[in-house]
Amino acid sequence: APVQNETRVDSAWDIIVIGAGPAGIIVAERMSKAGKKTLLLEGGGPSYWITGGRQKPAWLDNQQLSRVDVPGLYKSIFADQGNLTCAEHANAFTGCTLGGSSAINAGLFFEPPRSDFDTYFPKGWKHKDVSAAIDRVYDTVPSDDVYSQDDKFYVQSGYVAAKKWLVDGAGYANVDINKEADNKSKVFGRPIFDYVNGQRGGPVRTYLQDAIKRKNFQLQMNTRVERIIRNGDTATGVSAIVNGTAKVIKLASGGRVISSGGALQSPALLWFSGIGDPALRANLTAGGKLDGVSDWINNAEVGNGLFDNPNTFIELSNPSIQSYVHNYSNPIPADALAYTQHRSGPYSFASETSAFWDTLKVDNHTIGFQGTIDSSGFADWTSNNTITLNVYGTSGLFSSGKVELNDQYLPGPDNNVYYSDSRDGDAIATFIHSIFAKLDPKVLTPLNIPLNSTQTQIRDYITSSTAYTRGEVNHWSSSCRIGKCVDANTVVKGTKNIHVVDASIVAPLTVNPQFGVMIAAEHASDLILKLGKY
Ligand SMILES: Cc1cc2nc3c(=O)[nH]c(=O)nc-3n(C[C@H](O)[C@H](O)[C@H](O)COP(=O)(O)OP(=O)(O)OC[C@H]3O[C@@H](n4cnc5c(N)ncnc54)[C@H](O)[C@@H]3O)c2cc1C
Structure with missing residues:
Protein backbone atom coordinates (compact mmCIF):
# COMPACT_ATOMS: atom_id res chain seq x y z
CA ALA A 1 0.00 0.00 0.00
CA PRO A 2 1.19 3.53 -0.69
CA VAL A 3 2.70 5.57 2.11
CA GLN A 4 1.31 9.08 2.11
CA ASN A 5 3.63 11.78 3.29
CA GLU A 6 3.29 14.69 0.90
CA THR A 7 1.97 17.96 2.29
CA ARG A 8 -1.22 19.20 0.77
CA VAL A 9 -2.78 20.59 3.85
CA ASP A 10 -3.25 24.07 2.38
CA SER A 11 -6.81 23.52 1.18
CA ALA A 12 -9.89 23.54 3.44
CA TRP A 13 -11.32 20.32 4.84
CA ASP A 14 -14.79 19.07 5.69
CA ILE A 15 -13.36 17.00 8.50
CA ILE A 16 -10.06 17.32 10.34
CA VAL A 17 -9.30 14.34 12.61
CA ILE A 18 -6.54 14.89 15.18
CA GLY A 19 -4.71 11.68 16.10
CA ALA A 20 -4.44 8.40 14.16
CA GLY A 21 -5.05 5.92 16.96
CA PRO A 22 -7.70 3.25 16.42
CA ALA A 23 -10.54 5.73 16.97
CA GLY A 24 -9.10 8.46 14.73
CA ILE A 25 -8.40 6.02 11.91
CA ILE A 26 -11.90 4.57 12.05
CA VAL A 27 -13.72 7.90 12.19
CA ALA A 28 -11.55 9.32 9.38
CA GLU A 29 -12.18 6.25 7.25
CA ARG A 30 -15.91 6.50 7.77
CA MET A 31 -16.00 10.23 7.00
CA SER A 32 -14.01 9.80 3.80
CA LYS A 33 -16.15 6.85 2.76
CA ALA A 34 -19.20 9.11 3.07
CA GLY A 35 -17.55 11.58 0.66
CA LYS A 36 -16.25 14.11 3.18
CA LYS A 37 -12.94 15.69 2.34
CA THR A 38 -11.03 14.31 5.31
CA LEU A 39 -7.62 15.12 6.77
CA LEU A 40 -6.13 12.77 9.39
CA LEU A 41 -3.27 14.36 11.33
CA GLU A 42 -0.90 12.21 13.39
CA GLY A 43 1.84 13.64 15.55
CA GLY A 44 3.94 10.48 15.40
CA GLY A 45 5.64 8.76 12.51
CA PRO A 46 5.29 5.41 10.76
CA SER A 47 4.88 2.15 12.67
CA TYR A 48 4.00 -1.01 10.70
CA TRP A 49 6.22 -1.88 7.72
CA ILE A 50 3.44 -1.00 5.27
CA THR A 51 3.32 2.52 6.71
CA GLY A 52 7.06 3.04 6.34
CA GLY A 53 8.09 1.75 9.80
CA ARG A 54 11.64 0.42 9.65
CA GLN A 55 12.64 -0.10 13.31
CA LYS A 56 13.57 -3.76 13.73
CA PRO A 57 16.14 -6.18 15.14
CA ALA A 58 18.76 -7.64 12.77
CA TRP A 59 17.07 -11.05 12.64
CA LEU A 60 14.27 -9.41 10.66
CA ASP A 61 16.62 -8.09 7.97
CA ASN A 62 15.33 -8.97 4.51
CA GLN A 63 11.79 -9.24 5.88
CA GLN A 64 9.04 -6.75 5.14
CA LEU A 65 8.40 -6.43 8.85
CA SER A 66 9.02 -3.72 11.44
CA ARG A 67 9.17 -4.47 15.17
CA VAL A 68 5.54 -3.34 15.33
CA ASP A 69 4.38 -6.12 13.00
CA VAL A 70 5.75 -9.00 15.07
CA PRO A 71 3.40 -9.89 17.96
CA GLY A 72 6.17 -11.55 19.97
CA LEU A 73 8.15 -8.30 20.10
CA TYR A 74 5.30 -6.61 22.02
CA LYS A 75 6.99 -6.43 25.41
CA SER A 76 10.17 -4.91 23.99
CA ILE A 77 8.34 -1.56 23.99
CA PHE A 78 8.77 -1.35 27.77
CA ALA A 79 12.56 -1.67 27.49
CA ASP A 80 13.08 0.36 24.32
CA GLN A 81 10.35 2.72 23.22
CA GLY A 82 12.15 3.83 20.07
CA ASN A 83 10.13 6.86 18.93
CA LEU A 84 6.86 4.96 19.18
CA THR A 85 5.52 6.30 22.48
CA CYS A 86 4.34 9.67 23.75
CA ALA A 87 7.28 10.28 26.13
CA GLU A 88 7.45 13.91 24.96
CA HIS A 89 3.71 14.49 24.93
CA ALA A 90 2.16 12.68 27.88
CA ASN A 91 3.14 11.89 31.45
CA ALA A 92 2.13 8.24 31.04
CA PHE A 93 2.79 5.27 28.77
CA THR A 94 0.86 5.44 25.46
CA GLY A 95 1.61 5.13 21.77
CA CYS A 96 2.36 8.20 19.63
CA THR A 97 2.82 6.70 16.20
CA LEU A 98 0.56 5.74 13.32
CA GLY A 99 -2.04 3.51 15.01
CA GLY A 100 -1.55 5.13 18.43
CA SER A 101 -1.43 2.55 21.20
CA SER A 102 -2.95 -0.04 18.83
CA ALA A 103 0.49 -0.13 17.16
CA ILE A 104 2.27 -1.02 20.40
CA ASN A 105 -0.33 -2.97 22.38
CA ALA A 106 -0.61 -6.71 22.98
CA GLY A 107 -3.45 -7.08 20.50
CA LEU A 108 -5.89 -8.53 23.06
CA PHE A 109 -9.25 -8.03 21.40
CA PHE A 110 -12.24 -8.66 23.65
CA GLU A 111 -15.78 -7.62 22.85
CA PRO A 112 -17.30 -5.78 25.81
CA PRO A 113 -20.36 -7.50 27.29
CA ARG A 114 -23.71 -5.93 26.43
CA SER A 115 -24.13 -4.94 30.09
CA ASP A 116 -21.31 -2.42 29.71
CA PHE A 117 -23.34 -0.42 27.20
CA ASP A 118 -26.66 -0.95 28.94
CA THR A 119 -25.30 0.00 32.39
CA TYR A 120 -22.63 2.62 31.79
CA PHE A 121 -23.54 4.41 28.55
CA PRO A 122 -26.31 7.00 28.14
CA LYS A 123 -29.31 7.01 25.83
CA GLY A 124 -28.36 6.49 22.20
CA TRP A 125 -25.36 4.34 23.22
CA LYS A 126 -27.11 1.27 24.65
CA HIS A 127 -26.27 -2.14 23.26
CA LYS A 128 -29.13 -2.10 20.78
CA ASP A 129 -27.85 1.26 19.48
CA VAL A 130 -24.24 0.13 19.02
CA SER A 131 -24.84 -3.43 17.82
CA ALA A 132 -24.48 -2.45 14.14
CA ALA A 133 -21.17 -0.79 15.04
CA ILE A 134 -20.03 -3.99 16.77
CA ASP A 135 -20.85 -5.98 13.64
CA ARG A 136 -18.87 -3.59 11.46
CA VAL A 137 -15.82 -3.85 13.71
CA TYR A 138 -16.02 -7.65 13.50
CA ASP A 139 -16.44 -7.47 9.72
CA THR A 140 -13.49 -5.13 9.25
CA VAL A 141 -10.94 -6.23 11.86
CA PRO A 142 -10.05 -9.92 11.73
CA SER A 143 -9.41 -11.67 15.05
CA ASP A 144 -8.69 -15.16 16.27
CA ASP A 145 -7.55 -17.16 19.28
CA VAL A 146 -5.42 -19.34 16.99
CA TYR A 147 -2.61 -16.92 16.27
CA GLY A 202 -6.04 -3.70 13.83
CA PRO A 203 -7.22 -0.46 12.18
CA VAL A 204 -3.88 0.40 10.50
CA ARG A 205 -3.97 -2.87 8.57
CA THR A 206 -7.68 -2.65 7.77
CA TYR A 207 -9.62 0.65 7.92
CA LEU A 208 -6.61 2.82 7.06
CA GLN A 209 -5.74 0.78 3.98
CA ASP A 210 -9.25 1.41 2.63
CA ALA A 211 -9.11 5.12 3.40
CA ILE A 212 -5.75 5.86 1.76
CA LYS A 213 -7.09 4.65 -1.58
CA ARG A 214 -9.57 7.54 -1.65
CA LYS A 215 -8.77 10.87 -3.30
CA ASN A 216 -10.75 12.78 -0.67
CA PHE A 217 -8.65 11.38 2.18
CA GLN A 218 -5.26 12.60 3.30
CA LEU A 219 -3.08 11.20 6.08
CA GLN A 220 -0.38 13.50 7.37
CA MET A 221 2.12 11.98 9.82
CA ASN A 222 4.67 13.88 11.93
CA THR A 223 2.11 16.66 12.27
CA ARG A 224 1.19 17.70 15.78
CA VAL A 225 -1.83 19.83 16.42
CA GLU A 226 -1.14 22.51 19.04
CA ARG A 227 -4.68 23.82 19.31
CA ILE A 228 -8.05 24.00 17.68
CA ILE A 229 -8.70 27.50 16.31
CA ARG A 230 -12.12 28.84 17.22
CA ASN A 231 -14.33 31.75 16.51
CA GLY A 232 -16.30 31.65 19.75
CA ASP A 233 -18.07 28.31 19.91
CA THR A 234 -17.15 27.35 16.34
CA ALA A 235 -13.92 25.74 15.18
CA THR A 236 -12.50 27.22 11.99
CA GLY A 237 -9.37 25.12 11.74
CA VAL A 238 -6.37 23.85 13.66
CA SER A 239 -2.89 25.14 14.31
CA ALA A 240 -0.32 22.41 13.73
CA ILE A 241 3.41 21.96 13.45
CA VAL A 242 3.96 20.78 9.87
CA ASN A 243 7.56 19.94 8.96
CA GLY A 244 8.78 21.97 11.91
CA THR A 245 6.73 25.14 11.27
CA ALA A 246 3.46 26.24 12.77
CA LYS A 247 0.72 26.30 10.20
CA VAL A 248 -3.02 26.95 10.19
CA ILE A 249 -5.09 24.26 8.50
CA LYS A 250 -8.60 25.40 7.66
CA LEU A 251 -11.99 23.82 7.92
CA ALA A 252 -14.39 24.26 5.01
CA SER A 253 -17.64 25.98 5.95
CA GLY A 254 -19.88 23.59 7.85
CA GLY A 255 -16.86 21.40 8.66
CA ARG A 256 -16.01 19.62 11.88
CA VAL A 257 -12.87 19.02 13.96
CA ILE A 258 -12.66 15.64 15.66
CA SER A 259 -10.13 15.18 18.46
CA SER A 260 -8.96 11.55 18.61
CA GLY A 261 -5.77 12.11 20.57
CA GLY A 262 -6.58 9.51 23.23
CA ALA A 263 -7.87 9.81 26.80
CA LEU A 264 -4.90 11.84 28.05
CA GLN A 265 -4.13 14.05 25.08
CA SER A 266 -7.64 14.96 23.92
CA PRO A 267 -8.47 16.73 27.20
CA ALA A 268 -5.12 18.56 27.04
CA LEU A 269 -5.79 19.65 23.46
CA LEU A 270 -9.16 21.05 24.51
CA TRP A 271 -7.53 22.93 27.39
CA PHE A 272 -4.87 24.38 25.05
CA SER A 273 -7.77 25.45 22.82
CA GLY A 274 -9.39 27.36 25.68
CA ILE A 275 -12.07 24.80 26.57
CA GLY A 276 -12.35 23.32 30.07
CA ASP A 277 -12.54 24.10 33.75
CA PRO A 278 -12.00 27.88 34.14
CA ALA A 279 -9.88 27.15 37.22
CA LEU A 280 -7.13 25.94 34.85
CA ARG A 281 -6.97 29.14 32.86
CA ALA A 282 -4.46 31.08 34.98
CA ASN A 283 -1.93 28.24 34.99
CA LEU A 284 -2.30 27.69 31.23
CA THR A 285 -1.87 31.39 30.58
CA ALA A 286 1.23 31.51 32.80
CA GLY A 287 2.73 28.66 30.78
CA GLY A 288 2.10 30.43 27.48
CA LYS A 289 -0.34 27.66 26.54
CA LEU A 290 -3.15 30.05 25.65
CA ASP A 291 -1.18 32.46 23.47
CA GLY A 292 -3.56 33.56 20.75
CA VAL A 293 -6.64 32.20 22.54
CA SER A 294 -8.84 35.14 23.40
CA ASP A 295 -11.85 33.58 25.09
CA TRP A 296 -12.58 30.58 27.28
CA ILE A 297 -15.41 28.03 27.03
CA ASN A 298 -16.45 26.59 30.39
CA ASN A 299 -16.67 22.81 30.42
CA ALA A 300 -15.51 21.48 33.77
CA GLU A 301 -16.00 17.86 32.62
CA VAL A 302 -12.99 17.96 30.26
CA GLY A 303 -10.45 15.54 31.80
CA ASN A 304 -12.85 14.32 34.49
CA GLY A 305 -13.35 10.64 35.30
CA LEU A 306 -10.05 9.30 33.93
CA PHE A 307 -9.86 5.53 34.30
CA ASP A 308 -7.21 2.83 34.16
CA SER A 399 -12.67 5.35 42.24
CA SER A 400 -12.49 8.19 39.78
CA GLY A 401 -9.51 10.24 38.66
CA LYS A 402 -8.72 13.19 36.45
CA VAL A 403 -6.27 14.13 33.77
CA GLU A 404 -3.71 16.45 35.29
CA LEU A 405 -0.99 18.55 33.65
CA ASN A 406 2.50 18.26 35.16
CA ASP A 407 4.92 21.17 35.37
CA GLN A 408 5.87 20.60 31.73
CA TYR A 409 2.17 20.80 30.84
CA LEU A 410 2.10 17.13 29.83
CA PRO A 411 -1.18 15.34 30.58
CA GLY A 412 -1.14 12.33 32.90
CA PRO A 413 -3.20 10.67 35.64
CA ASP A 414 -3.78 12.31 39.02
CA ASN A 415 -3.53 10.39 42.31
CA ASN A 416 -7.19 9.42 42.43
CA VAL A 417 -7.28 7.02 39.48
CA TYR A 418 -6.37 3.96 41.56
CA TYR A 419 -8.02 3.01 44.88
CA GLU A 472 -0.31 1.55 35.15
CA VAL A 473 -1.97 -0.88 32.74
CA ASN A 474 -2.18 1.89 30.12
CA HIS A 475 -5.89 1.35 29.50
CA TRP A 476 -6.61 5.08 29.71
CA SER A 477 -10.25 5.95 29.13
CA SER A 478 -13.31 7.87 30.33
CA SER A 479 -11.81 11.37 30.62
CA CYS A 480 -14.43 13.18 28.50
CA ARG A 481 -17.61 11.23 28.99
CA ILE A 482 -20.66 11.14 26.79
CA GLY A 483 -23.50 13.15 28.28
CA LYS A 484 -21.12 15.14 30.49
CA CYS A 485 -18.12 16.45 28.55
CA VAL A 486 -19.48 15.70 25.07
CA ASP A 487 -23.14 15.37 24.16
CA ALA A 488 -24.72 12.16 22.86
CA ASN A 489 -23.45 13.04 19.36
CA THR A 490 -19.88 13.49 20.67
CA VAL A 491 -19.97 17.30 20.28
CA VAL A 492 -17.91 18.98 23.03
CA LYS A 493 -20.37 20.83 25.25
CA GLY A 494 -20.16 24.56 24.73
CA THR A 495 -19.06 24.19 21.11
CA LYS A 496 -20.84 23.71 17.78
CA ASN A 497 -18.49 21.58 15.71
CA ILE A 498 -15.72 20.22 17.92
CA HIS A 499 -15.94 16.50 18.71
CA VAL A 500 -14.05 14.01 20.83
CA VAL A 501 -14.03 10.47 19.48
CA ASP A 502 -11.55 8.20 21.26
CA ALA A 503 -11.08 6.32 24.54
CA SER A 504 -12.00 9.54 26.40
CA ILE A 505 -15.70 9.00 25.67
CA VAL A 506 -15.69 5.30 26.59
CA ALA A 507 -16.81 4.28 30.09
CA PRO A 508 -14.63 1.86 32.11
CA LEU A 509 -15.19 -1.51 30.43
CA THR A 510 -15.20 -5.08 31.71
CA VAL A 511 -12.48 -5.98 29.18
CA ASN A 512 -9.33 -4.42 27.67
CA PRO A 513 -10.45 -1.24 25.92
CA GLN A 514 -9.45 -1.31 22.26
CA PHE A 515 -12.47 -3.23 20.94
CA GLY A 516 -14.77 -0.85 22.83
CA VAL A 517 -12.85 2.16 21.47
CA MET A 518 -13.36 0.86 17.94
CA ILE A 519 -17.09 0.37 18.57
CA ALA A 520 -17.36 3.91 19.92
CA ALA A 521 -15.61 5.28 16.81
CA GLU A 522 -17.89 3.33 14.47
CA HIS A 523 -21.01 4.42 16.30
CA ALA A 524 -19.86 8.04 16.62
CA SER A 525 -19.26 8.07 12.85
CA ASP A 526 -22.92 7.19 12.22
CA LEU A 527 -24.02 9.97 14.57
CA ILE A 528 -21.70 12.59 13.08
CA LEU A 529 -22.76 11.75 9.53
CA LYS A 530 -26.39 12.10 10.57
CA LEU A 531 -25.66 15.58 11.94
CA GLY A 532 -24.39 16.67 8.53
CA LYS A 533 -22.89 20.14 8.30
CA TYR A 534 -23.08 21.94 11.61
C1 LIG B 1 1.48 -0.95 26.11
C2 LIG B 1 0.00 -1.01 25.89
C3 LIG B 1 -0.64 -2.24 25.79
C4 LIG B 1 -2.01 -2.32 25.58
N1 LIG B 1 -2.59 -3.54 25.37
C5 LIG B 1 -3.89 -3.59 25.00
C6 LIG B 1 -4.48 -4.82 24.59
O1 LIG B 1 -3.80 -5.85 24.48
N2 LIG B 1 -5.81 -4.82 24.29
C7 LIG B 1 -6.58 -3.69 24.36
O2 LIG B 1 -7.78 -3.79 24.15
N3 LIG B 1 -6.03 -2.52 24.70
C8 LIG B 1 -4.71 -2.43 24.98
N4 LIG B 1 -4.14 -1.21 25.24
C9 LIG B 1 -5.00 -0.01 25.19
C10 LIG B 1 -5.40 0.39 23.76
O3 LIG B 1 -4.30 0.29 22.88
C11 LIG B 1 -5.96 1.82 23.80
O4 LIG B 1 -7.12 1.79 24.61
C12 LIG B 1 -6.34 2.38 22.45
O5 LIG B 1 -5.25 2.39 21.57
C13 LIG B 1 -6.88 3.80 22.61
O6 LIG B 1 -7.21 4.31 21.35
P1 LIG B 1 -7.44 5.85 21.05
O7 LIG B 1 -7.81 5.94 19.62
O8 LIG B 1 -8.35 6.41 22.07
O9 LIG B 1 -6.06 6.61 21.30
P2 LIG B 1 -4.52 6.27 21.14
O10 LIG B 1 -4.29 4.86 20.79
O11 LIG B 1 -3.88 6.83 22.35
O12 LIG B 1 -4.06 7.15 19.89
C14 LIG B 1 -4.03 8.53 19.90
C15 LIG B 1 -3.14 9.03 18.77
O13 LIG B 1 -3.32 10.43 18.64
C16 LIG B 1 -2.08 11.07 18.44
N5 LIG B 1 -2.18 12.43 18.96
C17 LIG B 1 -2.49 12.80 20.23
N6 LIG B 1 -2.51 14.13 20.35
C18 LIG B 1 -2.20 14.62 19.12
C19 LIG B 1 -2.05 15.94 18.59
N7 LIG B 1 -2.25 17.02 19.37
N8 LIG B 1 -1.72 16.09 17.29
C20 LIG B 1 -1.53 15.01 16.49
N9 LIG B 1 -1.65 13.72 16.94
C21 LIG B 1 -1.99 13.55 18.24
C22 LIG B 1 -1.09 10.22 19.20
O14 LIG B 1 0.21 10.38 18.66
C23 LIG B 1 -1.65 8.81 18.99
O15 LIG B 1 -1.09 8.20 17.86
C24 LIG B 1 -2.77 -1.12 25.48
C25 LIG B 1 -2.13 0.12 25.57
C26 LIG B 1 -0.76 0.19 25.77
C27 LIG B 1 -0.09 1.52 25.85
Missing part, protein backbone atom coordinates in the same frame (compact mmCIF):
# COMPACT_ATOMS: atom_id res chain seq x y z
CA SER A 148 0.08 -19.21 14.88
CA GLN A 149 -0.24 -19.96 11.16
CA ASP A 150 0.45 -23.65 11.78
CA ASP A 151 -2.67 -23.71 13.97
CA LYS A 152 -0.71 -24.79 17.05
CA PHE A 153 -0.55 -23.14 20.45
CA TYR A 154 2.85 -22.35 21.93
CA VAL A 155 4.22 -21.85 25.44
CA GLN A 156 1.23 -23.61 26.96
CA SER A 157 2.34 -24.83 30.42
CA GLY A 158 0.86 -21.69 32.02
CA TYR A 159 -2.42 -22.23 30.20
CA VAL A 160 -2.56 -25.84 31.34
CA ALA A 161 -1.91 -24.93 34.99
CA ALA A 162 -4.37 -22.01 34.96
CA LYS A 163 -7.08 -24.22 33.48
CA LYS A 164 -6.47 -26.84 36.18
CA TRP A 165 -6.77 -24.13 38.82
CA LEU A 166 -9.79 -22.22 37.52
CA VAL A 167 -11.80 -24.60 35.36
CA ASP A 168 -11.15 -27.93 37.13
CA GLY A 169 -10.67 -26.42 40.61
CA ALA A 170 -12.81 -23.28 40.85
CA GLY A 171 -15.74 -24.11 38.56
CA TYR A 172 -15.00 -21.55 35.84
CA ALA A 173 -16.61 -22.25 32.47
CA ASN A 174 -14.13 -22.77 29.64
CA VAL A 175 -15.46 -20.51 26.88
CA ASP A 176 -14.70 -18.99 23.52
CA ILE A 177 -14.30 -15.50 24.94
CA ASN A 178 -15.82 -13.42 22.14
CA LYS A 179 -18.53 -15.96 21.21
CA GLU A 180 -19.79 -15.64 24.78
CA ALA A 181 -18.87 -12.01 25.24
CA ASP A 182 -21.87 -11.25 27.46
CA ASN A 183 -20.86 -13.78 30.08
CA LYS A 184 -18.20 -12.35 32.35
CA SER A 185 -18.92 -14.29 35.56
CA LYS A 186 -16.55 -17.20 36.24
CA VAL A 187 -15.36 -17.65 32.66
CA PHE A 188 -11.93 -18.71 31.40
CA GLY A 189 -10.53 -19.01 27.91
CA ARG A 190 -7.79 -18.46 25.39
CA PRO A 191 -7.19 -14.81 24.53
CA ILE A 192 -8.48 -13.44 21.22
CA PHE A 193 -5.98 -11.29 19.30
CA ASP A 194 -6.65 -8.94 16.38
CA TYR A 195 -3.69 -10.27 14.40
CA VAL A 196 -3.77 -10.75 10.63
CA ASN A 197 -1.93 -13.80 9.27
CA GLY A 198 0.48 -13.95 12.20
CA GLN A 199 1.23 -10.21 12.18
CA ARG A 200 -0.16 -7.22 14.06
CA GLY A 201 -3.53 -6.27 12.58
CA ASN A 309 -7.39 -0.64 35.66
CA PRO A 310 -5.79 -0.92 39.11
CA ASN A 311 -3.56 -3.94 38.68
CA THR A 312 -1.45 -6.39 40.64
CA PHE A 313 1.12 -8.80 39.27
CA ILE A 314 1.07 -12.15 41.05
CA GLU A 315 4.06 -14.38 40.33
CA LEU A 316 3.06 -18.04 40.14
CA SER A 317 5.44 -20.95 40.17
CA ASN A 318 5.47 -24.71 39.67
CA PRO A 319 8.10 -27.20 38.46
CA SER A 320 5.76 -28.06 35.55
CA ILE A 321 5.90 -24.48 34.26
CA GLN A 322 8.30 -23.58 31.48
CA SER A 323 8.30 -19.86 31.21
CA TYR A 324 9.14 -18.15 27.93
CA VAL A 325 10.76 -14.76 27.44
CA HIS A 326 10.53 -13.24 23.97
CA ASN A 327 13.93 -11.83 23.08
CA TYR A 328 14.17 -8.74 20.89
CA SER A 329 17.66 -9.17 19.45
CA ASN A 330 18.50 -12.81 19.98
CA PRO A 331 15.54 -15.13 19.74
CA ILE A 332 16.07 -18.87 19.87
CA PRO A 333 17.08 -19.56 16.24
CA ALA A 334 14.37 -22.18 15.64
CA ASP A 335 11.73 -19.77 16.98
CA ALA A 336 13.01 -16.95 14.76
CA LEU A 337 12.89 -19.25 11.76
CA ALA A 338 9.38 -20.50 12.58
CA TYR A 339 8.24 -16.90 12.60
CA THR A 340 10.07 -15.50 9.59
CA GLN A 341 9.30 -18.51 7.40
CA HIS A 342 5.83 -19.55 8.53
CA ARG A 343 4.50 -16.84 10.92
CA SER A 344 4.40 -19.64 13.49
CA GLY A 345 5.86 -20.35 16.91
CA PRO A 346 6.10 -18.18 20.03
CA TYR A 347 6.73 -14.94 18.10
CA SER A 348 3.28 -15.15 16.56
CA PHE A 349 1.71 -14.01 19.84
CA ALA A 350 2.40 -11.38 22.48
CA SER A 351 2.72 -13.74 25.50
CA GLU A 352 -0.74 -13.94 27.10
CA THR A 353 -1.81 -17.57 27.32
CA SER A 354 -5.19 -17.26 29.03
CA ALA A 355 -7.69 -14.82 30.47
CA PHE A 356 -10.55 -15.05 32.96
CA TRP A 357 -13.28 -12.90 34.48
CA ASP A 358 -15.60 -12.78 37.46
CA THR A 359 -17.93 -10.25 39.11
CA LEU A 360 -18.95 -9.23 42.62
CA LYS A 361 -21.80 -7.08 43.83
CA VAL A 362 -20.81 -4.23 46.20
CA ASP A 363 -23.30 -1.51 47.24
CA ASN A 364 -25.38 -2.14 44.12
CA HIS A 365 -22.37 -1.91 41.81
CA THR A 366 -21.44 -5.01 39.84
CA ILE A 367 -17.67 -4.91 39.95
CA GLY A 368 -15.77 -6.79 37.26
CA PHE A 369 -12.40 -8.54 37.66
CA GLN A 370 -10.05 -9.80 35.00
CA GLY A 371 -6.97 -11.95 35.13
CA THR A 372 -4.52 -12.38 32.27
CA ILE A 373 -1.73 -14.94 32.43
CA ASP A 374 1.58 -14.10 30.84
CA SER A 375 4.25 -16.58 29.75
CA SER A 376 7.07 -15.32 31.95
CA GLY A 377 8.00 -14.16 35.44
CA PHE A 378 8.54 -10.51 36.33
CA ALA A 379 10.91 -8.33 38.38
CA ASP A 380 12.47 -10.48 41.15
CA TRP A 381 10.85 -13.71 40.00
CA THR A 382 12.26 -14.71 36.66
CA SER A 383 13.08 -18.39 37.16
CA ASN A 384 12.16 -20.75 34.34
CA ASN A 385 9.25 -22.05 36.38
CA THR A 386 7.43 -18.77 36.93
CA ILE A 387 4.59 -17.05 35.12
CA THR A 388 2.78 -13.80 35.90
CA LEU A 389 -0.91 -13.30 36.59
CA ASN A 390 -1.97 -9.73 35.91
CA VAL A 391 -5.16 -9.25 37.90
CA TYR A 392 -7.28 -6.11 38.08
CA GLY A 393 -10.65 -4.54 38.66
CA THR A 394 -12.56 -3.53 35.52
CA SER A 395 -16.05 -2.06 35.28
CA GLY A 396 -18.14 -0.81 38.18
CA LEU A 397 -15.28 0.39 40.41
CA PHE A 398 -15.90 3.37 42.67
CA SER A 420 -9.14 6.52 45.87
CA ASP A 421 -12.36 4.85 47.07
CA SER A 422 -11.42 2.16 49.59
CA ARG A 423 -14.20 -0.14 48.38
CA ASP A 424 -12.13 -0.92 45.26
CA GLY A 425 -9.20 -2.35 47.22
CA ASP A 426 -11.59 -4.37 49.36
CA ALA A 427 -13.46 -5.74 46.33
CA ILE A 428 -10.33 -6.75 44.41
CA ALA A 429 -8.88 -8.33 47.58
CA THR A 430 -12.11 -10.31 48.02
CA PHE A 431 -11.74 -11.62 44.49
CA ILE A 432 -8.06 -12.56 44.84
CA HIS A 433 -8.79 -14.20 48.20
CA SER A 434 -11.59 -16.25 46.62
CA ILE A 435 -9.44 -17.57 43.78
CA PHE A 436 -6.52 -18.26 46.13
CA ALA A 437 -8.92 -20.39 48.19
CA LYS A 438 -9.30 -22.64 45.14
CA LEU A 439 -5.61 -22.79 44.30
CA ASP A 440 -3.86 -26.07 45.06
CA PRO A 441 -0.20 -25.20 45.75
CA LYS A 442 0.71 -28.37 43.87
CA VAL A 443 -0.69 -26.67 40.73
CA LEU A 444 0.75 -23.16 41.23
CA THR A 445 2.29 -21.32 44.19
CA PRO A 446 2.11 -17.52 44.50
CA LEU A 447 5.56 -16.10 45.26
CA ASN A 448 5.20 -12.39 45.98
CA ILE A 449 2.18 -12.78 48.26
CA PRO A 450 1.54 -15.90 50.35
CA LEU A 451 -1.30 -18.19 49.28
CA ASN A 452 -2.72 -18.25 52.82
CA SER A 453 -2.87 -14.43 53.15
CA THR A 454 -5.97 -13.01 54.75
CA GLN A 455 -8.22 -10.73 52.76
CA THR A 456 -6.93 -7.75 54.73
CA GLN A 457 -3.33 -8.70 54.02
CA ILE A 458 -4.15 -8.97 50.32
CA ARG A 459 -5.87 -5.60 50.36
CA ASP A 460 -2.96 -3.94 52.13
CA TYR A 461 -0.56 -5.48 49.62
CA ILE A 462 -2.41 -4.60 46.41
CA THR A 463 -3.02 -1.00 47.48
CA SER A 464 0.60 -0.42 48.56
CA SER A 465 3.24 0.79 46.12
CA THR A 466 5.59 -1.98 45.00
CA ALA A 467 6.98 -3.19 41.67
CA TYR A 468 4.00 -5.57 41.47
CA THR A 469 1.17 -3.28 42.51
CA ARG A 470 -0.45 0.00 41.51
CA GLY A 471 1.25 -0.16 38.14
